[in-house]
Amino acid sequence: MKRILITGGAGFIGSHLCERMLNEGNEVICLDNFFTGRRKNVEHLLQHPGFELVRHDVTSPYLAEVDEIFNLACPASPVHYQYNPIKTSKTSIMGAINMLGLAKRVKARILQASTSEVYGDPEVHPQPEAYWGNVNPIGIRSCYDEGKRCAETLFMDYYRQHKIRIKIIRIFNTYGPNMHPNDGRVVSNFIMQALRGEDITIFGSGNQTRSFQYVDDLIEGMVRMINTPDEFIGPVNIGNPNEFTMLELAQKVIELTGSTSKMIFKPLPSDDPRQRRPDISLAHEALGGWEPTIQLEEGLKRTIRYFEGELSSGRI
Numbered sequence: 001m002k003r004i005l006i007t008g009g010a011g012f013i014g015s016h017l018c019e020r021m022l023n024e025g026n027e028v029i030c031l032d033n034f035f036t037g038r039r040k041n042v043e044h045l046l047q048h049p050g051f052e053l054v055r056h057d058v059t060s061p062y063l064a065e066v067d068e069i070f071n072l073a074c075p076a077s078p079v080h081y082q083y084n085p086i087k088t089s090k091t092s093i094m095g096a097i098n099m100l101g102l103a104k105r106v107k108a109r110i111l112q113a114s115t116s117e118v119y120g121d122p123e124v125h126p127q128p129e130a131y132w133g134n135v136n137p138i139g140i141r142s143c144y145d146e147g148k149r150c151a152e153t154l155f156m157d158y159y160r161q162h163k164i165r166i167k168i169i170r171i172f173n174t175y176g177p178n179m180h181p182n183d184g185r186v187v188s189n190f191i192m193q194a195l196r197g198e199d200i201t202i203f204g205s206g207n208q209t210r211s212f213q214y215v216d217d218l219i220e221g222m223v224r225m226i227n228t229p230d231e232f233i234g235p236v237n238i239g240n241p242n243e244f245t246m247l248e249l250a251q252k253v254i255e256l257t258g259s260t261s262k263m264i265f266k267p268l269p270s271d272d273p274r275q276r277r278p279d280i281s282l283a284h285e286a287l288g289g290w291e292p293t294i295q296l297e298e299g300l301k302r303t304i305r306y307f308e309g310e311l312s313s314g315r316i
């Protein structure tokens with residue numbers, strides 16, 4: 001049994017990770033400032049004897065005796081990370097410094113939830129880990145992209161300078177139950193719009209692509225990554241290489257919900273990446289043959305069921 005700290009644990013991905021880690025017999029401290037996360041996501045875990053929920057902001061230091069840290073605290077949807085961009089940079093950078101400091105003090109293993117956004121608007125396709133990226137340092141996405149890039153730098157420097165046991169994963173677009181209905185990201189937007197019979201908002205032409213990963217596949221990759229030998233630090237891409245345009249996604253959501261919603265076109269936000277697809281050969285090799293097992297149609301069906309349940313129970 002390990003004691004595990006999960007920052008951002010009440011968020012979408014964090015809540016799934018808390019559950020998985022408890023199910024494996026560990027103790028979990030879920031730390032969150034509830035900016036985009038919700039108590040509701042972890043409510044069912046509150047009675048578990050191994051679970052502790054702590055309201056705390058990672059921009060301030062936190063001390064606890066733990067064996068492992070998963071650093072997920074950071075808003076991930078463009079709408080939310082652009083709401084207070086200075087705070088977003090602080091969360092990524094000061095959060096990384098505080099959590100790395102904690103890892104150093106208690107000799108914990110620490111995993112950073114980095115992102116495909118470190119590749120920016122990529123000129124190499126698909127993106128391998130060796131690609132340095134094409135990121136605008138002064139745009140509206142920079143608080144997130146550069147914050148996450150700086151966090152990777154800090155992780156690497158703590159590793160080189162202090163021999164901290166680090167792991168870096170670069171997560172590609174992930175979706176599933178527990179996403180906030182007003183999260184603002186494309187999968188939850190389209191599903192909510194389709195279920196409510198509202199127009200489906202396509203930004204730009206809809207020909208830009210993303211590769212969508214169902215959350216269970218990501219959690220499996222994260223668990224395998226934290227358990228790799230100390231020598232393997234990453235960064236490693238974790239994503240589903242099946243690539244879709246936003247038009248294809250919208251069509252699929254309409255088909256699976258049986259909605260009468262129509263697509264409408266809205267301006268493309270600036271610096272919106274045109275294409276994105278992970279090269280997952282490193283993950284496959286280093287994480288015991290890991291690969292995504294849940295493809296878009298099945299993942300969407302499960303996510304639609306979740307949002308239908310939330311709507312019919314009046315919770316949203």
Ligand code: NAD
Pocket residue numbers: 007008009010011012013014031032033034035036037038056057058059071072073074075076077091095113114115116170171172173174175180
């Ligand atoms: P999310 O917004 O649902 O979760 C983020 C969590 O962090 C929330 O619970 C939020 O309240 C918390 N948080 C934010 N700022 C904080 C702070 N200063 N102190 C403490 N807690 C804070 O988003 P998510 O999709 O679950 O993302 C989790 C992590 O994974 C993020 O670091 C994100 O950058 C990364 N990631 C996610 C994706 C994806 O597609 N979902 C892709 C790449 C990377």
Ligand code: UDP
Pocket residue numbers: 077078173184185186187189190201202203204208210246268269272273
């Ligand atoms: N998008 C869209 N309609 C929406 C929300 C997003 O067409 O209602 C587009 C967005 O412009 C981007 C893609 O969907 O091209 C993925 O957006 P998201 O915010 O989910 O993730 P990210 O851009 O960070 O990959």
